Amino acid sequence: MRIIKKETDYALRALFFINEKGGKIPVSEIYSQIKAPKPFLRKIFRMMASFGILISQKGKNGGFEFKKPFEEITLADINDIFDERTTPGGCPFKSKICANYKTCVLKGKISEIEEETHKRLRNTYIKDLWR
Template structure:
């Protein structure tokens, strides 16, 4: 699956964090988005580990953007949130996932791989600003 709830929550959180000038804490974000605080905390920590957010500790702590909206590609958000590259199918990025001899005889893999490459290119060029401007 290309996108899961982790990606959705990451994108929604980034939009809310970016609209304010101050860091936003997990509790506030989870209430605004009506989602699990513990799951959201993991997603935001992954975004911080990958340099998309900055994490501040303490009473006035929380998360703030580390980049401008136009510098954050959607593919980097998905990779950070999911912990892996997005893929249409498990085998679409590489035939190595195909069991046994099927890798050499799969007639649909070239199509799946081209589709994956087009989606990757689209997501690399699409920024958070592009999404929020529409």
């Protein structure tokens, strides 16, 4: 079971880099540090901006900076941007709604585990992970 997606990993690396450098960081500088495909990182940055984590400024002096203070960002804030949570009736093992949902012996326990995991992510601040 993968708890943290690749997008979340790259997002965290980018946020740590932006925090370390301070201020508005040009995209090119972030790309060279993170070493991930540019289209992939562009999508990640766009999503973090749309969820209120970063501010994007275009142009010659453009770049990304924090909208939400670094100290207040939790793992859940970042993970929830990229994690497709299981919907009611959904199965964590399949991408389609399960026909056996009503009689499934796993759904209750899996839902409980997912909720406990999400609670821990909500209580983990990324500042505590940054060295």
